[in-house]
Amino acid sequence: MKSYRKELWFNVPSRRAFINITSQVQECLLESRIKEGFALINAMHITASVFINDDERGLHHDYEKWLEKLAPHEPVGQYRHNDTGEDNADAHIKRQVMGRDVVVAVTEGKLDFGPWEQIFYGEFDGKRKKRVLVKIIGE
Numbered sequence: 001m002k003s004y005r006k007e008l009w010f011n012v013p014s015r016r017a018f019i020n021i022t023s024q025v026q027e028c029l030l031e032s033r034i035k036e037g038f039a040l041i042n043a044m045h046i047t048a049s050v051f052i053n054d055d056e057r058g059l060h061h062d063y064e065k066w067l068e069k070l071a072p073h074e075p076v077g078q079y080r081h082n083d084t085g086e087d088n089a090d091a092h093i094k095r096q097v098m099g100r101d102v103v104v105a106v107t108e109g110k111l112d113f114g115p116w117e118q119i120f121y122g123e124f125d126g127k128r129k130k131r132v133l134v135k136i137i138g139e
Contacts, residue, residue: 004032012126037138091124
């Protein structure tokens with residue numbers, strides 16, 4: 001069995017964003033030369049997420065609105081976590097809802113997706129450098 005590991009780095013200039021990282025993960029798969037197995041894609045920061053869904057602007061807008069209703073950024077004083085001097089408690093909650101990682105099957109050297117599925121990096125407390133781990137295991 002082979003194993004491949006790579007970190008993808010992001011420095012999102014805004015507080016929140018959804019970035020399609022499917023092509024970067026596909027590049028990792030090509031580099032790995034693994035034809036059958038699994039790919040783990042993991043946000044390595046507690047205020048960011050990785051998830052799979054459709055690459056459709058309206059859906060991403062709906063996510064943004066829904067997440068902000070669920071865990072609004074302001075007023076920052078509503079969260080005990082922010083008593084530490086941080087202002088990102090909402091980002092921790094948004095990450096928890098959107099998920100930490102995804103696993104995608106690798107079949108015949110390709111990411112084995114359903115229709116319309118794409119991999120996204122979700123940033124909820126941007127303006128600094130963060131990473132995503134891509135770990136691919138198989139033959």
